[in-house]
Amino acid sequence: xxxxxxxxxxxxxGLRSGAVKALRDVSFTLERGERLGVVxxxxxxxxxxxxxxxxxxxxxxxxxxxNVNFEGKDLASLAPEELRSIRGNRISMIFQDPMMTLxxxxxxxxxxxxxxxxxxxxxxxxxxxxxxxxxxxxxIPSAEKRLDQYPHELSGGMRQRIVIAIGLLLDPDIIIxxxxxxxxxxxxxxxxxxxxxxxxxxxxxxxxLITHDLGVVSQVTQRMLVxxxxxxxxxxxxxxxxxxxxxxxxxxxxxxxxQMAIPGQKLNQIKGTMPPLQNIPxxxxxxxxxEYVMDICTKKLxxxxxxxxxxxxxxxxADSQHGPxxxxxxxxxx
Amino acid sequence: MIAFFVxxxxxxxxxxxxxxxxxxxxxxxxxxxxxxxxxxxxxxxxRQTMRDEMGLNDPFLVxxxxxxxxxxxxxLGNSYFFKKPAFEVIMKKLPATLELxxxxxxxxxxxxxxxxxYSAIHPEKWFSKTVMGLSIVGISIPVFLTxxxxxxxxxxxxxxxxxxxxxxxxxxxxxxETGLLSADGLRHLILPSFTLASIMLPLFIRLIxxxxxxxxxxxxxxxxxxxxxxxxRIYFVHALKNTMLPVITVGxxxxxxxxxxxxxxxxxxxxxxxxxxxxxxxxxxDTPLIVAYLIVVGAIFVVTNTLVDLIYGLVNPTVNLxxxx
Numbered sequence: 001x002x003x004x005x006x007x008x009x010x011x012x013x014g015l016r017s018g019a020v021k022a023l024r025d026v027s028f029t030l031e032r033g034e035r036l037g038v039v040x041x042x043x044x045x046x047x048x049x050x051x052x053x054x055x056x057x058x059x060x061x062x063x064x065x066x067n068v069n070f071e072g073k074d075l076a077s078l079a080p081e082e083l084r085s086i087r088g089n090r091i092s093m094i095f096q097d098p099m100m101t102l103x104x105x106x107x108x109x110x111x112x113x114x115x116x117x118x119x120x121x122x123x124x125x126x127x128x129x130x131x132x133x134x135x136x137x138x139x140i141p142s143a144e145k146r147l148d149q150y151p152h153e154l155s156g157g158m159r160q161r162i163v164i165a166i167g168l169l170l171d172p173d174i175i176i177x178x179x180x181x182x183x184x185x186x187x188x189x190x191x192x193x194x195x196x197x198x199x200x201x202x203x204x205x206x207x208x209l210i211t212h213d214l215g216v217v218s219q220v221t222q223r224m225l226v227x228x229x230x231x232x233x234x235x236x237x238x239x240x241x242x243x244x245x246x247x248x249x250x251x252x253x254x255x256x257x258x259q260m261a262i263p264g265q266k267l268n269q270i271k272g273t274m275p276p277l278q279n280i281p282x283x284x285x286x287x288x289x290x291e292y293v294m295d296i297c298t299k300k301l302x303x304x305x306x307x308x309x310x311x312x313x314x315x316x317x318a319d320s321q322h323g324p325x326x327x328x329x330x331x332x333x334x
Numbered sequence: 335m336i337a338f339f340v341x342x343x344x345x346x347x348x349x350x351x352x353x354x355x356x357x358x359x360x361x362x363x364x365x366x367x368x369x370x371x372x373x374x375x376x377x378x379x380x381r382q383t384m385r386d387e388m389g390l391n392d393p394f395l396v397x398x399x400x401x402x403x404x405x406x407x408x409x410l411g412n413s414y415f416f417k418k419p420a421f422e423v424i425m426k427k428l429p430a431t432l433e434l435x436x437x438x439x440x441x442x443x444x445x446x447x448x449x450x451x452y453s454a455i456h457p458e459k460w461f462s463k464t465v466m467g468l469s470i471v472g473i474s475i476p477v478f479l480t481x482x483x484x485x486x487x488x489x490x491x492x493x494x495x496x497x498x499x500x501x502x503x504x505x506x507x508x509x510x511e512t513g514l515l516s517a518d519g520l521r522h523l524i525l526p527s528f529t530l531a532s533i534m535l536p537l538f539i540r541l542i543x544x545x546x547x548x549x550x551x552x553x554x555x556x557x558x559x560x561x562x563x564x565x566x567r568i569y570f571v572h573a574l575k576n577t578m579l580p581v582i583t584v585g586x587x588x589x590x591x592x593x594x595x596x597x598x599x600x601x602x603x604x605x606x607x608x609x610x611x612x613x614x615x616x617x618x619x620d621t622p623l624i625v626a627y628l629i630v631v632g633a634i635f636v637v638t639n640t641l642v643d644l645i646y647g648l649v650n651p652t653v654n655l656x657x658x659x
Contacts, residue, residue, distance in 0.1 A: 056559055058551070080565075088562030095560075100553035105575045105651055114571075115561045150651040166561065 002029035003173060003206055004053070009066035009076070011045075011052050011230075020277045022048045022061065024230045030174065030206050035197070037217035037238060038210045039253070040227035041274050046210045047096075049227070050176045052076075053208070054087050070174075089119040091174040092167040094196070097183040098159035102151040108135075108162055109147030115169050134165040138195060157188040164196055168203065175200060176208045193220070214257060218242045226250045229274055229285040236310025246312040248290045284315065292316050342643075346636040350629065354405060357628035358398050361621040369619065371414050401625075410629065411622035415615070420626035424608055428630070429510045430500055431607035434599065435592050437527030442535050450542025451577075454550060455569060457543075466543075469536035477595065481529040481602040488525060496522050498604040526603045530595060534588050541584060546577040579650050586642025590635040 011023035023045050030036055038046050051057050053068055055075050068075040070091070075083065087093075095101040103111060112131035116122055122130075128147065135143035138161040151159055160180065167175050180196060181189040197220055200207045209221055217224055217238060224241055226234040226249065234247040245251045252270035254260065261267045272289040281287055287297040296315050304311045305318040367390070368381050376384075385391050389400065401411065410421045453462030489497035501522035503511045513519025549555060550573055558572045597609035604610070608627060615623040647653045 054560065056556065058556070084562045084564065086562070087560055093557070093560040095553060095557055097553065101557045103554040103558065103572050103576070105579075105649070106572070107651075114563055114567065118561065118563050118567075152652045163557075 003032045003034075003070070004030040005069040006053070007067050007069070009049075009052060009068065010064045011048055011057065011061060012064040014060045014062070017278065019064075021064075022230050022277060023052065026066070026230075026232055028225055028232065028235055030208065032173065033201075033204045033206055034223065035200070035207045035209065035221045037221035037224035038208060038227060039212060039214060039217055039224060041212065043274060043277070044227040045230040046212075046227055047178050048230075050093065050178045050208065050210050053174075053176060054091050054093065055083055056087070056093075085119065088115055088166075088172075089170045090172050091176065092170070092172045094160075094163055094167050094175060094177040094180045096179040098156050098163050099183065101163050102159055104151055107148055107150055108154075112147070112162075112166055112169060115166055119170055130169065131165075134169055135162070137168070137199060138162070138165045140165075156184055157192060160184060160192050161195065164192070164199065168199055168205070171203060172205060174206045174208065176210070178210045179212070180209075182211070214242075214253060215259075226253070229280050230277060231285065231313065232311075233286065233313045234310060236308065240308055240310055244308075246307050246310060246317045247286075247314045248292055248316070249286050252289075284313070338643075342636075342640050346633075346640075349636055350632060353632035354402065354625070354629055355398070357625045358401055359394070361625060367414055367619045367621055405629075410626040413615075413620050413623045413626075415618050415620045415623070420620075420622040421630075423623060424611065424626050424630050426511075427606060427608045427611045429512060430605060431593065431596050431600070431609060433513060433523065434526055434530060434596055434605060434607060435589065437523045438530035438534070438592060439589060441527055441531040442538055445531075446535055446538035446542055447574075450539045451546055451569065451574060453539070454543045454546035454577075457547065462543075465539060469539050472532060472536035475532070477529060477533055477598045478602050480532045481525075481599060484525050484529055485602070495525050497525065500606055526599050526605050529603070530592060530599045533595060534592060537588070538581070538585065542577060542581055545580055546573060549573045549576045552576075575649065579646065582642060582646050582649065586638055586645075590638045593631055593634050 006029070007027050009023055009026040010021060013020045013022055026045075026049060028036075038049060040046050048057065048061065052061075052063055053075065055063065055068070055078070057063070063076045066076065070086070073082070073086075075086065078086075102108070109128060109131065112134070113124055113127040116127040116130060117124070131147060132143055135146055140146055140158060140161050146154070146158075146162070151162075154162070160183075164180075167177075175196075177196065181192050184192060193216065197207070199205075207221075209217065211217060221238045223236065224238045225232045226241070226247065228249050234241060234245065234250045241250060242254070245254050249270070252268075255268040256270060258267060270289055275281060275285060275288070281298070283296070283298045283300055284290070284302050287293050290297065294315060300315070302313045302315045302318060304313050305321050307317050307321060368384060372381065372384070382391075389397060392400075404411065408421065409419065412418065413420045413423050416423050449465055453459075453465050456462055485497045488495045499522060500513045500519060502516040502518040503513045504515045504519075506512050506515075513523055555568060555572055558568045563572070593608075596605075596607055597613060599605065600607045600610040601613055608630070612624065612627045614620075615627065
């Protein structure tokens with residue numbers, strides 16, 4: 001049984017202008033100790049996906065359908081108090097901007113100790129000892145001193161190390177890292193990423209890495225999800241997707257990587273922009289930008305088709321898999 | 335820390351100088367003090383001699399310098415009406431006003447924090463919406479109307495509370511007449527305090543609510559939820575502390591403003607404080623007393639703002655008044 005199983009998850013934001021679906025029909029699984037990458041453009045629903053796993057969507061967002069199974073419990077419908085006992089304890093989260101994540105008026109020590117005491121009956125001095133151990137694990141110099149310091153006394157990189165230390169405090173099963181290095185100085189991005197990956201591996205923690213850095217995903221994750229306009233359009237082993245992407249959008253992303261560029265020529269890019277969530281085209285949401293667009297793409301939502309070890313939501317892939325059948329079906333329709 | 339106080343002291347000196355200059359310069363336009371000082375029978379000639387004696391005919395600058403020279407020695411001149419040093423007269427009325435402001439402040443803190451926090455956490459509940467609506471009404475009603483309404487209801491119709499004066503007072507340490515130590519004094523304090531609080535309370539509820547709602551949207555509060563911290567701790571430790579930072583700054587200034595607002599409240603309730611005294615002084619063209627009042631109120635502003643900055647420094651770790659590492 002997988003550690004985490006997300007089934008047909010749908011997230012709605014009820015706005016005055018009507019409900020907007022930020023996630024549609026999202027299903028995937030995560031195994032113990034696995035590293036899963038979530039990629040996509042800004043606004044594709046990556047962060048919403050991360051927050052919806054622990055049911056921490058900001059108002060007016062809410063899970064409107066589907067379920068999130070973790071240890072036999074459905075996190076999407078769990079009572080607040082039970083949910084609280086899982087958050088930070090079994091599933092923790094690392095946020096994007098360490099300058100904003102820590103409370104400016106509480107010391108690092110307080111923010112670590114409260115997390116331990118929220119989940120365990122533990123004395124403050126014991127909690128401090130654990131906190132100190134974690135700070136040393138994330139290689140913070142003179143860790144003891146840091147417990148009494150406030151966030152503003154530390155650099156961005158340091159703060160993210162502390163956020164990682166807080167994420168690992170209670171030996172969680174899953175860490176959801178939402179672009180954990182985006183806000184950091186380029187020179188320390190790799191360092192922080194390595195640190196996080198090493199600690200996850202040492203503690204056998206499954207990692208959901210949300211990012212738009214395909215390079216990082218290709219290097220460090222075992223499986224990946226590609227999201228577009230609130231849907232997973234392709235998922236499977238990272239190697240397979242990187243080497244042989246099936247969906248035209250994923251192919252476009254790969255071709256847009258600077259490594260793919262020919263010197264002296266313009267970088268490749270996918271034409272157009274992602275549609276706003278209020279205004280997603282019928283059929284395949286990628287159809288206005290797709291260079292292989294077919295008649296059916298503008299009419300019918302593509303189903304998930306197994307291709308190798310990947311699941312792809314594309315009519316073209318479906319056709320090439322069950323070509324004759326599809327042809328027959330379509331001629332019957334006509 | 336010492337550097338902070340030295341800096342504050344010099345700022346205060348400048349502020350006091352400006353206040354004294356302004357208040358001194360308006361006294362010429364308040365009317366003729368002689369009219370109140372002497373009776374109808376005194377001839378114009380005698381009046382002129384008196385004016386010369388009192389130095390009222392000297393050029394403005396000469397008058398001001400004479401005043402300033404005495405003022406730095408703590409002598410703000412004699413009240414024409416009381417025939418006593420103006421400063422002394424005011425100081426005698428200061429406890430009544432400060433206790434009124436104190437009472438109003440307690441009411442504001444006791445009500446605005448829980449109501450503001452609650453309506454920030456549950457903005458959709460009918461209670462929050464009612465409070466928001468009422469606060470607009472509260473801000474719009476003039477103080478004297480609130481006062482008259484309260485007197486009518488609680489003093490006349492229900493006969494629960496006294497409608498005027500301070501009631502029984504006790505002397506503390508020889509110079510401070512307090513009404514806080516007797517049941518009668520406290521009963522007298524209730525209606526004036528609520529009246530004075532009525533202007534600021536809606537403002538504070540709205541301020542706390544708005545700040546709190548903003549803080550609740552912040553990343554660090556979201557992170558606290560993600561850590562699995564209990565809602566109570568998130569609201570009252572993570573969010574409230576950050577909410578109070580701007581509230582303290584605004585609140586400090588408002589407490590100073592309230593000292594000025596006491597003029598209306600004290601008049602309606604015949605509260606023997608500085609504000610009531612000030613209004614009488616204006617009627618009697620008792621210029622030294624008016625000038626002294628403005629200077630004392632200015633000093634109260636400076637002191638409260640200094641205290642607020644100190645408290646702010648204690649609450650906000652990113653501010654370091656002490657200058658230490």
